[in-house]
Amino acid sequence: MNREYKIYKITYFLMAVNVITYLYTSLKYGLSMSAMQGIQVGGFNPLYVYYYHEYYRLITANFIHFGLMHIFCNVYSLYNLGMLMEKILKEKKYIIVIVVSMISTTLFSYLLFLLFNIGTNSVMGGISGVVFGLIGSLLALSVLYGDVYSYLFKQIVSSVVLMLFISVAVPSISLVGHLGGMIGGFIATFVLEKIDSKKERIIN
Template identity: 30%
Template structure:
């Protein structure tokens, strides 16, 4: 249910930006909540930490993130249940954006960079698979082994493509790992 709602919001915004909107696509993305450090730092628009994860301008970007969200999102939603799943999404979003924001405070290169897309959450799912494989083992280790090549290829692509937010992807990956570790710690108490 949560996965479908997330995908519907992403699809609705993609359609609006590309087919209904009459202005520049990137200007529209900014108005809708793209992650842009000057607006966060100077105007205190902290909601951009979340809204940016729903916005896609390019069809291929939307298609790849949508496919990954659909596949991995439904898996984690059924595995974790709605509350824990929503928590995993939110911590992945937050840490993805937090790492982007932290980088923007260190370098002007990142300060004036717009970031959009659900890939921080997708990388959060990758991080969750890593954490489950390493800390729970059993069938989750098999899952990690099956996904290891996908994770490595995505990380390499992230590192080699100049247009991809390295901090956003890494932050999402860390968010997924941290999210699962916290959930496991809570269950052990």
């Protein structure tokens, strides 16, 4: 366990922050929170960002969860996929992909509000956007390099399709947030890899 923590310290740190935050909100509100309670602890709602300039919600929303099943599914998914991607991307790139995925998860929803006034009554929370960001990251590696990355991505395609279907079928789950995280993770990884390849060419 100690050796695993040292190798996958970013993933373990993210898991710990999510679990600690959930324990805090559980003590404060109970195992499940209402939408307004979610707002009070940093959940994302576009009105609070637009009118009160509470931009921190673009990040803090990723760490709050609305129930035991919500936190369990997200942390379990992060545990499985996060370790794989932390090993592949290494620490610096992994952190960048995570942060970009966090922001793009909520930013896409905010843009929908700005453009079409959608989501005024919704409250978003959860680390699942980052999980989708890591899926997008693996897809980017698959597109750029094929080989083992394509094999790994094919292994999770059915799960990704199922998660996207659930995002459509269950109204309380944000399809836009999931797609936003996935796109953010894809773009971040694609750009980082292209920058690295340019550096290698300059050195050579």
